[in-house]
Amino acid sequence: MARFRPAALDWLRRYDGRTAGADGLAAVIVTIMLVPQSLAYAMLAGLPPAAGLYASILPLIAYAAFGSSRTLAVGPVAVISLMTAAATAEAAAATGIAPAAAALLLAGLSGLMLLAMAALRLGFVANFLSHPVVGGFITASGLLIALGQTGHLLGVSARGDTLPAILTALYDGLLTRGINLPTLVVGGLSLIFLFWCRKRLKPLLVKAGFGPRAADAVAKAAPAVAVLASILAVGQLDLAAAGVKVVGVLPAGLPPLTLPPLDADAVLALLGPAALISLIGFVESISVAQTLAAKRRQRISADAELVGLGAANIAASVTGGYPVTGGFARSVVNFDAGAETPMAGVFTAAGIALAALFLTPAFRDLPQAVLAATIIVAVLSLVDLKAPLRAWAYSRADGIAMAVTILGVLLAGVEAGILAGVIASLALFLRHSARPHMAVVGQVPGSEHFRNVDRHRVAVSDTVLTVRIDESLYFANARALEDRISSLVACRPSLRHVVLMCPAVNLIDLSALESLEAINRRLAEGGISFHLSEVKGPVMDRLARSHFLDELTGRVFLSQHAAMQALDPEMTRAADGLVRDAAS
Amino acid sequence: MARFRPAALDWLRRYDGRTAGADGLAAVIVTIMLVPQSLAYAMLAGLPPAAGLYASILPLIAYAAFGSSRTLAVGPVAVISLMTAAATAEAAAATGIAPAAAALLLAGLSGLMLLAMAALRLGFVANFLSHPVVGGFITASGLLIALGQTGHLLGVSARGDTLPAILTALYDGLLTRGINLPTLVVGGLSLIFLFWCRKRLKPLLVKAGFGPRAADAVAKAAPAVAVLASILAVGQLDLAAAGVKVVGVLPAGLPPLTLPPLDADAVLALLGPAALISLIGFVESISVAQTLAAKRRQRISADAELVGLGAANIAASVTGGYPVTGGFARSVVNFDAGAETPMAGVFTAAGIALAALFLTPAFRDLPQAVLAATIIVAVLSLVDLKAPLRAWAYSRADGIAMAVTILGVLLAGVEAGILAGVIASLALFLRHSARPHMAVVGQVPGSEHFRNVDRHRVAVSDTVLTVRIDESLYFANARALEDRISSLVACRPSLRHVVLMCPAVNLIDLSALESLEAINRRLAEGGISFHLSEVKGPVMDRLARSHFLDELTGRVFLSQHAAMQALDPEMTRAADGLVRDAAS
Known part of the structure; x- marks a missing residue:
């Protein structure tokens, strides 16, 4: 005043x-x-x-x-x-x-x-x-x-x-x-x-x-x-x-x-x-x-x-x-x-x-x-x-x-x-955010962009599973992520990496942090490393205050494209190359 | 059962x-x-x-x-x-x-x-x-x-x-x-x-x-x-x-x-x-x-x-x-x-x-x-x-x-x-989502990735303003977006395009739709066109059911990089080029 x-x-x-x-x-x-x-x-x-x-x-x-x-x-x-x-x-x-x-x-x-x-x-x-x-x-x-x-x-x-x-x-x-x-x-x-x-x-x-x-x-x-x-x-x-x-x-x-x-x-x-x-x-x-x-x-x-x-x-x-x-x-x-x-x-x-x-x-x-x-x-x-x-x-x-x-x-x-x-x-808003939309994504050929495999023609890797979660991670939906990742991993025996793509995650609360720790631990027991990509600044600041980043078996990548270049370089080179061929 | x-x-x-x-x-x-x-x-x-x-x-x-x-x-x-x-x-x-x-x-x-x-x-x-x-x-x-x-x-x-x-x-x-x-x-x-x-x-x-x-x-x-x-x-x-x-x-x-x-x-x-x-x-x-x-x-x-x-x-x-x-x-x-x-x-x-x-x-x-x-x-x-x-x-x-x-x-x-x-x-969750984090973003040189100008060294355009909103758009925060865009536009006389980057937007409810329509109308009166980028599939499905896309003065781009290629090709070519020069 x-x-x-x-x-x-x-x-x-x-x-x-x-x-x-x-x-x-x-x-x-x-x-x-x-x-x-x-x-x-x-x-x-x-x-x-x-x-x-x-x-x-x-x-x-x-x-x-x-x-x-x-x-x-x-x-x-x-x-x-x-x-x-x-x-x-x-x-x-x-x-x-x-x-x-x-x-x-x-x-x-x-x-x-x-x-x-x-x-x-x-x-x-x-x-x-x-x-x-x-x-x-x-x-x-x-x-x-x-x-x-x-x-x-x-x-x-x-x-x-x-x-x-x-x-x-x-x-x-x-x-x-x-x-x-x-x-x-x-x-x-x-x-x-x-x-x-x-x-x-x-x-x-x-x-x-x-x-x-x-x-x-x-x-x-x-x-x-x-x-x-x-x-x-x-x-x-x-x-x-x-x-x-x-x-x-x-x-x-x-x-x-x-x-x-x-x-x-x-x-x-x-x-x-x-x-x-x-x-x-x-x-x-x-x-x-x-x-x-x-x-x-x-x-x-x-x-x-x-x-x-x-x-x-x-x-x-x-x-x-x-x-x-x-x-x-x-x-x-x-x-x-x-x-x-x-x-x-x-x-x-x-x-x-x-x-x-x-x-x-x-x-x-x-x-x-x-x-x-x-x-x-x-x-x-x-x-x-x-x-x-x-x-x-x-x-x-x-x-x-x-x-x-x-x-x-x-x-x-x-x-x-x-x-x-x-x-x-x-x-109704809480109900929406409690049942988050999650998508398995792949690379749009010729771009560095990753989209839903069910909606777009994209290139995917056999050894890397990327899941994009379209909601902030908080108490009401954290368990849904655990369940989804468990069931996705269960049917992919060749998997070596799971990347959680976080462009839509604006908050990770304490309940969700516990879920991420549980996911990390469970994947580690199955010999799969767990990575994050496209984590926003404010969310990253907060994660840095916890022990999660020390325990994380994988890495945090600035972009999903960088994650794929590091985790499956061959597939990424092929997907990147498509348009350069087409353009040339 | x-x-x-x-x-x-x-x-x-x-x-x-x-x-x-x-x-x-x-x-x-x-x-x-x-x-x-x-x-x-x-x-x-x-x-x-x-x-x-x-x-x-x-x-x-x-x-x-x-x-x-x-x-x-x-x-x-x-x-x-x-x-x-x-x-x-x-x-x-x-x-x-x-x-x-x-x-x-x-x-x-x-x-x-x-x-x-x-x-x-x-x-x-x-x-x-x-x-x-x-x-x-x-x-x-x-x-x-x-x-x-x-x-x-x-x-x-x-x-x-x-x-x-x-x-x-x-x-x-x-x-x-x-x-x-x-x-x-x-x-x-x-x-x-x-x-x-x-x-x-x-x-x-x-x-x-x-x-x-x-x-x-x-x-x-x-x-x-x-x-x-x-x-x-x-x-x-x-x-x-x-x-x-x-x-x-x-x-x-x-x-x-x-x-x-x-x-x-x-x-x-x-x-x-x-x-x-x-x-x-x-x-x-x-x-x-x-x-x-x-x-x-x-x-x-x-x-x-x-x-x-x-x-x-x-x-x-x-x-x-x-x-x-x-x-x-x-x-x-x-x-x-x-x-x-x-x-x-x-x-x-x-x-x-x-x-x-x-x-x-x-x-x-x-x-x-x-x-x-x-x-x-x-x-x-x-x-x-x-x-x-x-x-x-x-x-x-x-x-x-x-x-x-x-x-x-x-x-x-x-x-x-x-x-x-x-x-x-x-x-507390609602309070967080009612005060959304918004960032002006620019292109990370040498990549197709766009990040917050305050946290990263990025390339920005004089004629295109890109705002990324880090929250679903719904009744509790729609007005905050209107206010933010008004004040950002007010101090940029050379502006010709505003792009709202939506990778974190998981929902646009009716109240937010009205706000987007108001933003579109107000920008149009100032000779600025309004674009969206990286709109998720389920959100796009819903927008398609309204008149918003007909009224929108600009376009909806699959990726932010595609938006910049179309709206400011020169700056984008320069930003894309940086790493290719460095890599060669």
């Missing part, structure tokens, strides 16, 4: 009027998009709508000061909101803490964890959330969110953390209260309008002469239009009296200064969810940041991202917000609208603050069904049901890990699902 | 009088050693002494029928007895099952699990008990056993599964009951005698003209002498009245037919311990079997061992015994005494059966302190306190895993300790 230097120090020095203009324009567009989104995601998180606005003010400024991405837009996002809803509900049930207070605590804990990860250089831990796990989690939580919000469209409650829970709640709600028709009409029209904007509006605008980026930005502002139209409709037709649930009175003003409650039981209950929210938020955010940075040849620092997101979450916890991270859709809008520096985020924060000060009365009549429709449209674009099939087609292990994650999230909730996915990923 | 064929069918066909003589002699020696050991280990397991004798009869015959080792001697062993004591005490506390009944159930479950592992070919699971974990477990449980038995030497109870528990029990016992002096004298003299036999008797016997093997066998029979002498002393001096605890009345006769109780709660409580006992027993047993088999060029089949041990444990569960496995000390005695086939085990079983039938009255006066002394001497030879230091010197990961296991077993018990050790081993 001592070496840490806020990225803002770099870009602020060269900040000028032109850049401010570009950032300001982007901020206006992002603000229009973010106001309804903030209200909607707060609703999804089970919090008062104002919490969404508050989470979109100070956290943006905190990220701008410390984060390394020039264009990432932070704030409330769908999946983190879903995780917040689950975590606060569970903590409330267990300890009696109010959901809003639990959300503050969750953001504070998550912020501290992100800072701790930066200080301890633990950012690599996020890599253990593999692509299939993250992809599966997003698809499954998108489905859960969309289904949960369907309740708002129908005018019934459908809260729950798992598919069975949501379906049961939806069924019970429909059975006891029935569909509220005005709500369905308002919500259904919004949904159709928003889907139309997403799919058709942009091409239409492009045809009408807009630039593709401008068209995209206008299309992304569609929710603001739906919001305005529905507010007017509710006011004119008095739909609230007809049973259409509305946002209601929002407090006007800047975010309150809050202190997360320091309740030990609640802290304990929220530690696990906070860790998962930190990791998922970080993985999501850094993926978006890297994608955008690559387009402009900028670099992202994982440590700076951890600090930026950590600061943003702590900011959220002291200003009435809830956990935030970098969002995909809003960052793309920010980027496409021409944002050049994180100052765009500061301007956006100012825009949201103005909305919180002056626009809250306008949101009183906003139907919850419209917010639900904006959420459904946003999250369904994240759902990719064919992804597990594509993953399976590439590798069964990845397909299984993704399927486990999706089913786990749908059936047992976000935390259990992600945990199951990570465990499945690790188990 | 369909293909399984009992090994006994092979050796029985060629069985003759000479072999029977050799096996018979070995059996006599092993029987003399095994009788007191069986009583002692049953005491260690918290069971009636007769259970030890019963566990040394039918299980030996069952193993002889199915096991693949010619000389392995199965029966009760120290560490499994310790685990049995802990598991049965816990199950008794939780479900009220009697310890002896729990021990039968434990043996039955363990037997079924071993057979299931054979049927499902899951023997490889045992490989996850790495050398440091097994070594650490044995050292720590040896310490626990020795300390626990010290109570018997002092005449107080010192039961407990962890170091703190045993020390507390010992302290309380001494405080409330004090040392029993006659017990201390009998136990102390036995201990000194047994240590002396182990350290000094064999050299003396060799000097006196015994062969080294005979001397060893006689020295190993020392416990029988201590047993006889102490029985006589107790009878003559009426030590039982002086407070020396004795074995007491043993039932005379062959083992009873028993059925493990099928109590669902007890089964659930014992499933975990049974799994661990199966794995530990299997690992211990197969290590001993392989060591002995290698000396006579015999082969051990892991599947046959699973079946043999499974059958032995089921035999123990239906004849009043408790979990058994192959023991190190007794197998070495059996081997050294000249046993040639598993028939020696059958003869040993007959010897123990005779002891159970006719000798049990003689054991009535046997002091428990003498049994404790035999256990202490046996287990202290397993304790190797320097092993963690040796492991640490070779590799820190192995040292840490061993230390974690030892501390875990001592402080939290056998199961928690082994679990902690396995988790530590896996975590």
Whole structure:
């Protein structure tokens, strides 16, 4: 941390009027998009709508000061909101803490964890959330969110953390209260309008002469239009009296200064969810940041991202917000609208603050069904049901890990699902490395290259057996090597040398060292000497610290070709010669 | 399982009088050693002494029928007895099952699990008990056993599964009951005698003209002498009245037919311990079997061992015994005494059966302190306190895993300790593979071999950068590759090609594929083409199933030398030429 230097120090020095203009324009567009989104995601998180606005003010400024991405837009996002809803509900049930207070605590804990990860250089831990796990989690939580919000469209409650829970709640709600028709009409029209904007509006605008980026930005502002139209409709037709649930009175003003409650039981209950929210938020955010940075040849620092997101979450916890991270859709809008520096985020924060000060009365009549429709449209674009099939087609292990994650999230909730996915990923990786691929190799005639005898036409020796092991040698697979060499040697009576070719061996642990010693001893008893070739530097350094090299009956060769030149010079000359003849 | 064929069918066909003589002699020696050991280990397991004798009869015959080792001697062993004591005490506390009944159930479950592992070919699971974990477990449980038995030497109870528990029990016992002096004298003299036999008797016997093997066998029979002498002393001096605890009345006769109780709660409580006992027993047993088999060029089949041990444990569960496995000390005695086939085990079983039938009255006066002394001497030879230091010197990961296991077993018990050790081993392995070693490589002049530029004098190209990654590419390390290539490319403006050399890449999972696609795309945007070289067959097969090869801006070369010939022919010709000049 001592070496840490806020990225803002770099870009602020060269900040000028032109850049401010570009950032300001982007901020206006992002603000229009973010106001309804903030209200909607707060609703999804089970919090008062104002919490969404508050989470979109100070956290943006905190990220701008410390984060390394020039264009990432932070704030409330769908999946983190879903995780917040689950975590606060569970903590409330267990300890009696109010959901809003639990959300503050969750953001504070998550912020501290992100800072701790930066200080301890633990950012690599996020890599253990593999692509299939993250992809599966997003698809499954998108489905859960969309289904949960369907309740708002129908005018019934459908809260729950798992598919069975949501379906049961939806069924019970429909059975006891029935569909509220005005709500369905308002919500259904919004949904159709928003889907139309997403799919058709942009091409239409492009045809009408807009630039593709401008068209995209206008299309992304569609929710603001739906919001305005529905507010007017509710006011004119008095739909609230007809049973259409509305946002209601929002407090006007800047975010309150809050202190997360320091309740030990609640802290304990929220530690696990906070860790998962930190990791998922970080993985999501850094993926978006890297994608955008690559387009402009900028670099992202994982440590700076951890600090930026950590600061943003702590900011959220002291200003009435809830956990935030970098969002995909809003960052793309920010980027496409021409944002050049994180100052765009500061301007956006100012825009949201103005909305919180002056626009809250306008949101009183906003139907919850419209917010639900904006959420459904946003999250369904994240759902990719064919992804597990594509993953399976590439590798069964990845397909299984993704399927486990999706089913786990749908059936047992976000935390259990992600945990199951990570465990499945690790188990499948270990299973692969525990059953290493081994190949008997021979010389590709005319080259110094050695390949698998089963796949290539190669020259082999009668007296020298070369086995290439395609895996690091460690406890889980060392015995497999012993077995394989025993059985290969057993059927080759003329054998005088065994060479273990190690270009793929990146580690020889103590268990594997014992196996190599056993192989060396057993071969020696049969009058066969044991050699190694192409041992990598770091592995060789470690072997030199043991007695193995003293006991080894054979030698360690720099290259497999050198081994064959020494152990069977005649065969090697013949194999080398083939191409020289052919070339001459 | 369909293909399984009992090994006994092979050796029985060629069985003759000479072999029977050799096996018979070995059996006599092993029987003399095994009788007191069986009583002692049953005491260690918290069971009636007769259970030890019963566990040394039918299980030996069952193993002889199915096991693949010619000389392995199965029966009760120290560490499994310790685990049995802990598991049965816990199950008794939780479900009220009697310890002896729990021990039968434990043996039955363990037997079924071993057979299931054979049927499902899951023997490889045992490989996850790495050398440091097994070594650490044995050292720590040896310490626990020795300390626990010290109570018997002092005449107080010192039961407990962890170091703190045993020390507390010992302290309380001494405080409330004090040392029993006659017990201390009998136990102390036995201990000194047994240590002396182990350290000094064999050299003396060799000097006196015994062969080294005979001397060893006689020295190993020392416990029988201590047993006889102490029985006589107790009878003559009426030590039982002086407070020396004795074995007491043993039932005379062959083992009873028993059925493990099928109590669902007890089964659930014992499933975990049974799994661990199966794995530990299997690992211990197969290590001993392989060591002995290698000396006579015999082969051990892991599947046959699973079946043999499974059958032995089921035999123990239906004849009043408790979990058994192959023991190190007794197998070495059996081997050294000249046993040639598993028939020696059958003869040993007959010897123990005779002891159970006719000798049990003689054991009535046997002091428990003498049994404790035999256990202490046996287990202290397993304790190797320097092993963690040796492991640490070779590799820190192995040292840490061993230390974690030892501390875990001592402080939290056998199961928690082994679990902690396995988790530590896996975590350290994953940490290693998540931070892969990457090297920029160049051509070793005069060869077609490419090595690390930092370790070797090699020729490099200005326009081609070759990076060798020394690890499989998977989710945990894919991002590290992206970062490394970005930073390497950033400081080389003249670069036109990047070659990723993959001889050590045994897997490219979906997450890594995405990273490679991102690298390819980013390099293309900078006008640099991306190539692969030395991609292994199975990895190439999988890449061919994705779109990556279509998108790749460069080529995939069979060898790194071929890549350089194509991408920088001038430099390659120069590097190739160096030695030809020198050689000519």
